[in-house]
């Protein structure tokens with residue numbers, strides 16, 4: 442039986458991923474930053490028959506919190522085999538590049554890249570002992586003509602670069618670690634005000650497709666995998 446930690450698993454895509462990995466036999470650890478939200482998600486997952494081991498407090502803007510989380514995981518869940526870096530924020534998606542405030546770029550980078558990098562770095566030794574995987578939930582680095590909020594796209598490009606560099610190093614050094622990135626495609630969640638346009642999917646559909654990918658028995662080192670592409674909104 443394999444064990445996964447999903448960050449930002451209390452709602453949205455992270456919840457869908459936790460649920461469908463759980464339904465396919467994974468033991469699930471919820472990464473969340475509020476006890477009440479974590480417990481609500483755990484109750485819903487348990488009702489769906491998922492084997493939830495517990496929750497870990499993961500606030501990506503706090504280095505101290507991430508260090509504590511990594512220590513807790515090393516002690517309580519040394520069998521961890523998969524880290525899903527899902528937690529993320531949108532930044533201000535309503536402004537163009539010229540209007541974007543530096544504060545917004547810094548805040549978005551802090552969560553989507555710096556916090557995600559720090560947690561990944563801290564969990565690498567536990568994961569490596571278990572031939573583990575690190576999977577990032579992201580968007581393509583290529584600029585879409587249809588949708589390109591600067592703070593968000595910049596932070597995800599940094600996260601994608603992290604994946605590419607780590608995958609290269611794991612391969613070159615023959616380490617027992619794998620990393621790849623997954624673009625879920627437009628998904629109806631709080632992140633986009635629960636938008637539901639043509640081309641959008643719900644968290645159940647995305648979670649199920651994500652679990653299918655994770656369980657496909659193949660190696661995906663360094664890959665960028667699109668579950669659903671971004672399409673032009675009519």
Ligand SMILES: NC(=O)c1ccc[n+]([C@@H]2O[C@H](COP(=O)([O-])OP(=O)(O)OC[C@H]3O[C@@H](n4cnc5c(N)ncnc54)[C@H](OP(=O)(O)O)[C@@H]3O)[C@@H](O)[C@H]2O)c1
Pocket residue numbers: 448449450451452453454455473474475478499500501502526527528529530552578579580624625626627628629630631632633
């Ligand atoms: N929705 C889409 O169309 C779409 C498309 C491509 C990629 N993605 C990516 O998918 C991932 C999940 O997004 P979503 O759409 O499911 O968004 P969501 O419903 O807003 O969920 C975001 C999750 O991240 C957590 N989070 C936010 N800031 C955090 C922080 N500082 N520290 C720790 N956790 C934090 C949230 O926790 P709280 O509940 O406590 O705020 C929540 O659990 C993100 O990385 C996003 O970029 C989304």
